[in-house]
Amino acid sequence: MQVFSVAVAGASGYAGGEILRLLLAHPQVRIGALTAGSSTGSRLGDLQPHLAPLADVVLQETTPPVLAGHDVVFLALPHGTSAAVAEQLPDTVVIDAGADFRLTDAAAWEQFYGSPHAGSWPYGLPELPTGPDTQQRAALQGARRIAVPGCYPTGTSLALAPAFAAGLVAPRDVVIVAASGTSGAGKSLKPHLLGAEVMGSMSPYGVGGVHRHTPEIEQNLSLAAGQPVSVSFTPTLAPMPRGILATCSAPLADGVGLAQVREVYEKAYGSEAFVHLLPEGQWPTSGAVLGSNNVQLQVAVDDRVGRLVVISAIDNLTKGTAGGAVQSMNLALGLEETLGLPTTGVAP
Ligand SMILES: NC(=O)C1=CN([C@@H]2O[C@H](COP(=O)(O)OP(=O)(O)OC[C@H]3O[C@@H](n4cnc5c(N)ncnc54)[C@H](OP(=O)(O)O)[C@@H]3O)[C@@H](O)[C@H]2O)C=CC1
Numbered sequence: 060m061q062v063f064s065v066a067v068a069g070a071s072g073y074a075g076g077e078i079l080r081l082l083l084a085h086p087q088v089r090i091g092a093l094t095a096g097s098s099t100g101s102r103l104g105d106l107q108p109h110l111a112p113l114a115d116v117v118l119q120e121t122t123p124p125v126l127a128g129h130d131v132v133f134l135a136l137p138h139g140t141s142a143a144v145a146e147q148l149p150d151t152v153v154i155d156a157g158a159d160f161r162l163t164d165a166a167a168w169e170q171f172y173g174s175p176h177a178g179s180w181p182y183g184l185p186e187l188p189t190g191p192d193t194q195q196r197a198a199l200q201g202a203r204r205i206a207v208p209g210c211y212p213t214g215t216s217l218a219l220a221p222a223f224a225a226g227l228v229a230p231r232d233v234v235i236v237a238a239s240g241t242s243g244a245g246k247s248l249k250p251h252l253l254g255a256e257v258m259g260s261m262s263p264y265g266v267g268g269v270h271r272h273t274p275e276i277e278q279n280l281s282l283a284a285g286q287p288v289s290v291s292f293t294p295t296l297a298p299m300p301r302g303i304l305a306t307c308s309a310p311l312a313d314g315v316g317l318a319q320v321r322e323v324y325e326k327a328y329g330s331e332a333f334v335h336l337l338p339e340g341q342w343p344t345s346g347a348v349l350g351s352n353n354v355q356l357q358v359a360v361d362d363r364v365g366r367l368v369v370i371s372a373i374d375n376l377t378k379g380t381a382g383g384a385v386q387s388m389n390l391a392l393g394l395e396e397t398l399g400l401p402t403t404g405v406a407p
C-alpha cells in the first residue's frame with residue numbers, strides 16, 4: 060500500500076488542526092513537517108491538545124524549503140500568503156484551504172478582497188453539479204493544485220446547485236441566510252468574538268451583499284445554471300463553536316412541485332457518500348453533522364410564494380474546510396475518495 064508524506068502549514072490554527080485530526084485517521088498518509096507563524100518553535104500539544112499523537116512535534120517556520128520534499132502540502136494560512144509558497148513547490152500537490160485561488164473572475168476577487176488576483180485552481184467541491192449531468196469531481200482527479208471552498212459556499216452551493224442545474228428555479232431573487240459557529244472566524248483574537256459577546260446571542264455581519272463568499276456562491280450557482288445567478292447572502296454568528304445551518308431559497312419555475320424537486324436531488328446526490336437528502340419531515344441540524352464530513356439537506360416547496368426552500372447543515376471545519384480538503388487530496392492522488400473521512404458525527 061502506497062503511503063504519501065504530507066505537510067501542513069498553519070498547523071496551529073483551527074483549519075490546520077482539523078486537517079491533522081483527519082490525517083491521523085488516514086491509512087495512506089504519513090504526517091511530515093508542521094509549520095506555523097507566530098507559534099513557530101512551540102510544541103503542537105501546547106496549542107492543539109486534542110491531537111495527542113502529535114503532541115511532541117515542534118512547529119517549524121512556514122518556508123518552502125521546510126514544506127518541499129513532501130507528496131502533498133496543505134496550506135491553512137491567512138488569505139494572500141498561499142501563492143508565494145505554492146510557486147516554490149512545483150513538484151508537490153498543493154491544497155489551499157484559503158481563498159486565494161477560488162474565484163475565476165479577477166474583478167470579483169479585487170472587489171471583495173481588495174488585492175490583486177492570484178489566479179484560479181480546480182475548486183475542491185467534488186459533488187457540486189456543474190450542469191445537468193456533470194459534477195466538479197472530474198476536475199479534481201489527478202489535480203496538482205486545489206482551492207478548497209469557503210465554508211458558507213460549501214453548504215449553500217450544494218443546497219441550491221441541483222435545482223439550478225435542472226432548471227427548477229430562476230436565476231434571480233435568490234436569498235441565503237446562514238448561521239455559523241465562531242470557529243469560522245479563525246483562532247486569532249477578535250474583540251467581538253470574546254465569550255461574553257458570543258454566548259447567548261446571535262448577530263448578523265457582512266450584511267448587504269458585502270461578504271466575500273457572495274461571489275464564490277454566485278460562481279458555483281452560475282456554473283450549475285449555465286447562466287449568471289445573483290444572490291443575496293447574509294451570514295450570522297451563532298453561539299456555538301462549529302457548524303453551519305443555511306436557509307437557501309429561490310423562485311420556482313412554473314409547475315414545479317415537491318415530488319419533482321425530490322427526484323432531482325435524489326438523482327444529484329443519491330450515490331454520494333457524504334451528501335444526504337433527508338427523508339420527508341426530517342430537518343438538518345448542525346449538531347447532527349458535528350465532526351463528520353456529512354452534508355444534510357432538506358427541500359420544501361412554499362406554494363404560497365412559489366419558492367423552493369433548501370436547508371443545509373455542515374460542520375464548517377470538517378466538510379466546510381478540512382474534510383473537503385482531504386476528500387480533494389484523495390481524488391488528486393487517485394485514492395478512494397472517502398478514505399480517512401468520518402461519516403459518523405459526535406452527539407450530543
Ligand atoms: N475556520 C474555517 O471555518 C475556515 C477557514 N478557512 C481558511 O483556512 C485558513 C486558515 O484559517 P483558520 O485556521 O480558521 O485561521 P487561524 O487563525 O485559526 O489559523 C491561522 C494559521 O496560519 C498561521 N499564520 C498566520 N500568519 C502566518 C504567517 N504570516 N506565516 C505563516 N503562518 C501564519 C497561524 O500560525 P500562528 O498561530 O503560529 O501565527 C495559524 O497556524 C484561512 O485562509 C481561512 O480562510 C477555510 C474555510 C473555513
Ligand SMILES: CC(=O)N[C@@H](CCC(=O)OP(=O)(O)O)C(=O)O
Nearest residue numbers: 157158209210211239240243244
Ligand atoms: C463565522 C465566520 O467568521 N466565518 C468566516 C468564514 C470562514 C471561511 O470559510 O473562511 P474563508 O473563506 O476565509 O476561507 C467569515 O465569515 O469570514
